[in-house]
Amino acid sequence: MAERPLSTRLEETFERYLQDKGKGRGGDGGNYRRNAARELERFADWAGGRRGPEHWTGIAPDDVDRPPAFGDLDERVFREYARHLAGDRGLKQNTVQTYYRYISAWCGWCVNEGYLEAHYAQRASATAPLPEDDGRKPGDQQAWTSEQRHAITRYVDERARKAIEGYTTLPAETDAFDKQRARYEALKAARDRSLVFVLAYTAVRVGELLRDPNDPRRRGVRWEEISLEDGSMDVYRKKQQWDAASLPDPVLSPLRSYRTLMDPPTDRWPVFPTFGQQTLATHVRDELADRGLQTDAIDERRDDYARDLLLALEKDIRPPSLTTDGARRILQRLSDAAEIDVDHPKHDYLAPHGGRRGMGEVLVRAFGYTVAARYLDNSEEMVRERYSHIEAGELGDVATEALDEIDSLRSRTT
Structure with missing residues (x-):
């Protein structure tokens, strides 16, 4: 693919990238798109000098007055951003890794699209300031007992x-x-x-x-x-x-x-x-208006019901x-x-x-990883990874049993 001008502003690529990564028609939906958009905005603020430590002026040269462009990017920029995430925002180590991955993924896309010549964000010197990932996803470890x-x-x-x-x-x-x-x-x-x-x-x-x-x-x-x-x-x-x-x-x-x-x-x-009152009220009003009722008639109809949900049930206004x-x-x-x-x-x-x-805990313990993977709609490999503590505990029991057996044999031979 032909190289793009190095003068292209970083933010000019964000919407196209988010469309490629989004879900649904036009790439407008999906949690990944929402989270990536948030982190790209933060990265752009930092690169433009609008976020960061005191006296930070951004990645563009001090003698120019323009937004950050691709000509300003190299591995040192991503190294500084990794350092900013790790040290300046007080984030947990796995959260730092997650946020940096959003920026790294965009950087890789920019390489494929011809905006960058190399995946600077993945170079060893760029990722060096990142804390070690403990292998856990932030907030995703709770399991109901x-x-x-x-x-x-x-x-x-x-x-x-x-x-x-x-x-x-x-x-x-x-x-x-x-x-x-x-x-x-x-x-x-x-x-x-x-x-x-x-x-x-x-x-x-x-x-x-x-x-x-x-x-x-x-x-x-x-x-x-x-x-x-x-x-x-x-x-x-x-x-x-x-x-x-x-x-x-x-x-x-x-x-x-x-x-x-x-x-x-x-x-x-x-x-x-x-059951949100405001949401249902708006929804009911709009639907009754679409059916030809005037404002006074809509208010009278709503006054006949203690809650808009009950009116919706009666008149088949699907909430x-x-x-x-x-x-x-x-x-x-x-x-x-x-x-x-x-x-x-x-x-x-x-x-x-x-x-x-x-439920994953229950299924793995009762029926093993294969059955649990089918019920959880996950690969067996992923289930084994996420519930590895169960296998570790079982192996620990096996090891304890083996040690007890060895000790028993020694006591019989002495």
């Missing part, structure tokens, strides 16, 4: 039972709005229970289950994608294709009860709709799914309410990915 899993599922189960019983046993003469409020609370408790059970027992990634605003293909699982009879659920996997995930027995009863209570107008409704961030907030609230003790450096609550990792 059996005790935590039982505590959170017991709590949400009891909470949902009380809410549903409170609604279904209301006296006939109960005020209509009080009935609506009771149904709303029962629906919310039933949704939260189903969400917790699915995260706790299916090992499905939360991004495969709920809506990701950064990836238009991940709009949240719908009822049409769940078969309670077969015990399966179709999800859009991390590998960018649809696949069936198992719904084990503990998950089926909460989902059946929840669906009966919700009675969705169509199977295209999200299994886990948002958006709960987001992955919304699920984290729910789990934080439920963990606090259930008074679950969580000892983790990043999360003081039961985070969604911890349910998946906890």
Whole structure:
């Protein structure tokens, strides 16, 4: 590929790079794109002298007044940026490695596109200031223990039972709005229970289950994608294709009860709709306006319901799914309410990915790496790497047994 002008500004390449790395139509979605965009912006600020230590003027020569360009880049620049990440921002060692990898990946892309003649970011002198990577991904090590899993599922189960019983046993003469409020609370408790059970027992990634605003293909699982009879659920996997995930027995009863209570107008409704008041209010207003209702008529219609979700159910106004961030907030609230003790450096609550990792622990110990890999939708190699502590413990037991056997033999021969 022909070489590009060295005068090209660094930031001119960012959008093209992010499109190549993004997901969905036009490369506009995906968590990688969002995270890479953030780090490229930080790198550009640093390179332009807008971020860094006092008196730092950036990578362009002091006698010119222009934004950083590719002619300013060499391995010394990346070495200084590695030093900046490692020392000036107080980041953990594995986080420094992660952030530097975003910049390094962009540098490699620039080589392929003809902007740079060499992958400066990967040269030994450039990476020398980086701290050693401990092999762990930041924040990705929490795993729900059996005790935590039982505590959170017991709590949400009891909470949902009380809410549903409170609604279904209301006296006939109960005020209509009080009935609506009771149904709303029962629906919310039933949704939260189903969400917790699915995260706790299916090992499905939360991004495969709920809506990701950064990836238009991940709009949240719908009822049409769940078969309670077969015990399966179709999800859009991390590998960018649809696949069936198992719904084990503990998950089926909460989902059946929840669906009966919700009675969705169509199977295209999200299994886990948002209950956010502002989001639902805006969504309902816009949909009713699209159906031809004027503002006064919309307000009157909404006044007939205690909550916009109930109006949406009645008029088949399909709401958006709960987001992955919304699920984290729910789990934080439920963990606090259930008074679950969580000892983790990043999360003081039961985070969604911890349910998946906890099930991985159970499966590896019970059935081995091959079966666990199939259930987790991962390669066996990756599962062995992530759960290597289990194999290490088992090998330790073997070593202890071997040492005991040797000691026994020696005692018999002396």
